[in-house]
Amino acid sequence: MARTCLDAFQDYGLRAIGYGERLLPKADITICEQFALIGSGLIWNIFFGVLAVMIGYWLALALAVGKMSRSAIFRHFSVGFIYLFRGTPLFIQFFFAYELFVLLPKVGITLDLWIVVIDLETRWLTRAWLGALLVLILNTSAYSAEIFYGGLRASPRGEVEAAMAYGMTGWQRFWQVIWPHMMRLSWPSYTNEAIFLFHATTLVFFTGFPAWRQSGDALYYANYFADKTFNPFIAYPIVAFYFIIFTLMIIALFGWINRRLNRHLPENAKNKLSIRLNLIR
Amino acid sequence: MCYLGTAKHIAFYQSFLVVLSLVLITAPLAMLLGLLAASASRSAIWLVQLPGKIYIAMVRGVPDIVFFLFVPLACDQAIEYIRHRIICSDQTGSVWQGNDFVVCDMAKMPLSSASGWVHDFYGFMLAVTAYAIVFGAFAGNVLAGAMAAVPRAQLETGYAYGMSRRQVYWRILFPQMWIYALPGLSNLWVLLIKATPLLFLLGIQDIVYWARELGSAKTSAYAYPHPDWRVWYFLVLLIFYLFVTWVSERVFSRLNKRLARGQSMLMDSQRAEG
Numbered sequence: 001m002a003r004t005c006l007d008a009f010q011d012y013g014l015r016a017i018g019y020g021e022r023l024l025p026k027a028d029i030t031i032c033e034q035f036a037l038i039g040s041g042l043i044w045n046i047f048f049g050v051l052a053v054m055i056g057y058w059l060a061l062a063l064a065v066g067k068m069s070r071s072a073i074f075r076h077f078s079v080g081f082i083y084l085f086r087g088t089p090l091f092i093q094f095f096f097a098y099e100l101f102v103l104l105p106k107v108g109i110t111l112d113l114w115i116v117v118i119d120l121e122t123r124w125l126t127r128a129w130l131g132a133l134l135v136l137i138l139n140t141s142a143y144s145a146e147i148f149y150g151g152l153r154a155s156p157r158g159e160v161e162a163a164m165a166y167g168m169t170g171w172q173r174f175w176q177v178i179w180p181h182m183m184r185l186s187w188p189s190y191t192n193e194a195i196f197l198f199h200a201t202t203l204v205f206f207t208g209f210p211a212w213r214q215s216g217d218a219l220y221y222a223n224y225f226a227d228k229t230f231n232p233f234i235a236y237p238i239v240a241f242y243f244i245i246f247t248l249m250i251i252a253l254f255g256w257i258n259r260r261l262n263r264h265l266p267e268n269a270k271n272k273l274s275i276r277l278n279l280i281r
Numbered sequence: 282m283c284y285l286g287t288a289k290h291i292a293f294y295q296s297f298l299v300v301l302s303l304v305l306i307t308a309p310l311a312m313l314l315g316l317l318a319a320s321a322s323r324s325a326i327w328l329v330q331l332p333g334k335i336y337i338a339m340v341r342g343v344p345d346i347v348f349f350l351f352v353p354l355a356c357d358q359a360i361e362y363i364r365h366r367i368i369c370s371d372q373t374g375s376v377w378q379g380n381d382f383v384v385c386d387m388a389k390m391p392l393s394s395a396s397g398w399v400h401d402f403y404g405f406m407l408a409v410t411a412y413a414i415v416f417g418a419f420a421g422n423v424l425a426g427a428m429a430a431v432p433r434a435q436l437e438t439g440y441a442y443g444m445s446r447r448q449v450y451w452r453i454l455f456p457q458m459w460i461y462a463l464p465g466l467s468n469l470w471v472l473l474i475k476a477t478p479l480l481f482l483l484g485i486q487d488i489v490y491w492a493r494e495l496g497s498a499k500t501s502a503y504a505y506p507h508p509d510w511r512v513w514y515f516l517v518l519l520i521f522y523l524f525v526t527w528v529s530e531r532v533f534s535r536l537n538k539r540l541a542r543g544q545s546m547l548m549d550s551q552r553a554e555g
Contacts, residue, residue, distance in 0.1 A: 083523075084523070087522065087523045087526040087527065088475070088519045088522045088523055088526075089475040089476070089477075089478050089522055090475075091478040091479060091481075091489070092478050092489070092515060092518050092519055092522060093519070095489065095492075095493075095511075095515050095518075096512065096515040096516065096518075096519055099496075099509070099511045099512035099515055100512050102509070102512075103509070103512055195341070199343075199344035199345070199346075200344070202344045202346050202347070203346060206346070206482055219344070219346060219347060219350070222347075222350075223350060226350070226351075226354060230358075230382035231382065232350075232351050232354040232355050232358070233355065236347055236350065236351040239343075239344075239347050240342075240343040240347055243342060243343050243344055243347070244342035244343060247341070247342045248342070
């Protein structure tokens with residue numbers, strides 16, 4: 001029974017989200033199977049990374065503005081939140097959050113939003129897709145908020161005063177004058193944050209969160225193969241390969257946005273994107 | 282109070298020492314590796330330059346956890362493979378047989394007859410290797426950035442005075458780069474501390490291991506039955522890490538002020554971070 005590479009991808013290409021073969025490969029593991037299964041695990045890394053960045057962005061904006069706020073309550077809350085999530089390891093945050101979610105009473109909350117009715121159950125929080133996502137969102141928003149705060153502080157004061165003189169409201173002033181500056185100034189650092197958040201998603205299935213029906217992320221499957229074959233020299237380089245490709249894609253996407261943010265400036269004043277390592281957890 | 286003084290709790294407290302000793306052993310090793318890599322990446326010989334650059338760049342594209350899982354296993358197999366080839370040179374055939382990694386008993390590392398602490402020590406040394414390699418690459422990033430931040434005019438002045446490349450390196454570049462490297466290195470120190478719970482992934486009985494062990498629900502078969510207390514143990518760990526990072530930040534901000542004294546430049550901490 002000769003199995004082709006196509007078979008392996010059909011069986012395991014979507015295994016991480018529950019489609020395809022139920023049983024993971026056990027004996028005579030081929031390279032194709034490793035590529036297929038680890039690639040399917042990458043779906044989870046992308047899921048966590050994309051959603052955490054997209055939701056965390058707005059929370060980070062609110063926290064950065066809060067840290068700048070004149071109101072002591074907002075300021076202290078933002079500073080404390082950022083300090084708590086930046087000062088502790090993400091790994092322990094996952095463990096702590098999972099144990100906390102397990103202890104929550106098993107209740108369902110029904111949200112009635114006129115058109116749709118959503119049932120929220122606390123037991124979903126113990127599943128990785130929601131619980132770990134929540135931790136990642138809070139974590140990335142703390143790191144991003146610190147970056148945006150730096151951008152906010154560096155925004156030119158004269159332009160804000162000019163906006164005031166034109167009679168712009170606070171809301172207009174923020175979205176039309178401050179926010180574009182803040183984004184332009186903090187974008188290179190934010191690119192780093194996005195990359196390392198994407199890398200940090202590999203931690204999820206090594207903490208308390210169980211891989212339900214062996215549906216894990218790329219590193220979970222690589223670890224599975226390394227355990228099964230006692231050969232780390234194939235599975236881990238495959239993960240590395242996938243991650244390098246996706247890191248390059250993130251750099252391309254964020255670089256494109258960076259060029260757009262800087263398009264009005266003369267060449268020597270543009271903010272260049274450089275991948276620095278100052279933001280890992 | 283007696284509950285907190287049981288033998289297992291003593292082991293829990295000792296595991297904090299394991300974490301601290303890992304940090305203290307790894308930090309100088311990583312600095313050394315980073316310095317070598319950063320210097321290599323500036324070399325004029327491309328055969329030296331390329332490995333330095335690849336080593337520095339690799340942690341930007343690949344998650345560090347991959348290295349933490351890969352390096353100890355790879356090192357262990359490399360050592361056993363070499364010992365297998367030397368000690369049991371009469372045996373032929375691949376060491377990978379089907380789904381197993383088979384070396385002769387004499388080549389096992391450590392020997393299966395060795396006592397428990399040898400196994401623990403060996404595992405710890407593999408963990409130190411993994412941490413040193415990953416953080417060496419991080420340090421390489423920071424130091425390469427710091428070397429690039431030293432004003433070029435100063436180096437060129439050195440050449441103009443007829444100094445050799447070596448002299449310029451040791452007399453101008455090396456002494457001056459530290460002030461630029463400090464913000465990045467302090468960042469790295471905090472990072473190293475925050476990476477220590479990953480020891481748990483390497484099978485070391487560290488604080489995470491004991492927190493899970495001690496916190497999980499105990500039945501009446503134990504001396505002190507209690508429900509699931511893991512969340513409280515992890516809360517203690519969170520506070521511990523918060524405290525260590527807080528102390529580190531204060532120490533480094535003092536050090537930074539001290540080093541910046543007498544420097545006639547604007548400390549631009551952002552630029553020097555690597």
